[in-house]
Amino acid sequence: MDIEVVLVNPVYEGNVGAVARVMKNFGYSGLTLVDPCELGSFARAMASHAHDVLETARIKTLEDVLIASNLVIGTTGIVGSRANVRAPYELARLGVKLSEMRGIASILFGAEDQGLSNEVLQECDIVVHVETSTRYPVMNISHAAAVILYCIASATTPAAKRTVATHADLDRLLQHTSEVLEAIDFPAHKRRRVLFNLRRIYGRSELSTSEVRTLRGILSRTELRVRR
């Protein structure tokens, strides 16, 4: 979905800039402001290299935002249970949900001091919440935006896959190790156990082919030195 970040009544220009920055960090550019504070040099400073996001921000009424959206997502720092207007949709599932839909998803953030009102949250199709410590649940708005946008972005860009060495590569590495154990007179009755331990250590390590090569380079040098 196309992501639109909507700040409703933002009070501090620095936060607007910081939200613009984190939006651009995650590849989003659609920023809408509803009845915002004045934006000056501090907003631009906090936006850092995301001036463009700030400059192309649209000012709209909340009504126009709701009309133009396919899915309206409210955010809240206070959660409610069950039928409550602040009952949250699980944040960890949001990214997958959005990646399966088409259209405009507007993510609404309320004023820093108050958040979104119950009246606005009632208009939202779903509400999300960043799970925090109960001792200090009030997040800075740009920190909350960072976490939520990260969750969405990471669900839509699949993790890079690492190519791991083959089982046969590991077998050859262990065979090579076995030969070196012999060459350094490692106690014969302990060798099988050590080789088994190494197999499990390597299994957890997810070695790449080049890492296997590095380890075999050490073994080769050891053999060379020992047999000299």
Added chain:
Amino acid sequence: MDIEVVLVNPVYEGNVGAVARVMKNFGYSGLTLVDPCELGSFARAMASHAHDVLETARIKTLEDVLIASNLVIGTTGIVGSRANVRAPYELARLGVKLSEMRGIASILFGAEDQGLSNEVLQECDIVVHVETSTRYPVMNISHAAAVILYCIASATTPAAKRTVATHADLDRLLQHTSEVLEAIDFPAHKRRRVLFNLRRIYGRSELSTSEVRTLRGILSRTELRVRR
């Protein structure tokens, strides 16, 4: 694991305060500073209600941090491939990894302008990276901390489970709906299709028992009104 956030040569006091705030938001309190800038009123303002994290921060040498850690986690905004010192461990896996271990995990963040040097990253057991847009990959340090700490915290606190209505509850809701369709003279040949559509809509909705009750309340009122 016990999480220790380590800021190496932080340059801007506001960022130190913002990191303290986001730490407290996620329930972490161990902050260590290596050769930090002066911390004054702006750091405290950005820390908001996390003054305690700032005030109990320890100043240490990097060497002392490394010695006291079980796992040293570097952070980098620039990734490298394979054997590179900046080859990242997948952030999405970090939380699970830490939740299965015991001891102190130190998460190192470098200076805002430069990040951690290759020399420091070489000392780290693993390196993590917040996946960003290639167009603007430079995150604010407190935004990066927010995302990384969120990933760790959410992996260690299991998601709250929702109790959904039983299949039998849904059957009764659909049976009730079927009766109302008859009462309102909904075309008989379309009823089965509509009921099937509703079953799938409700299946996706993960209705709670009380939401089923709400829907049946509407049906009962409809029946009452129609039969009057």
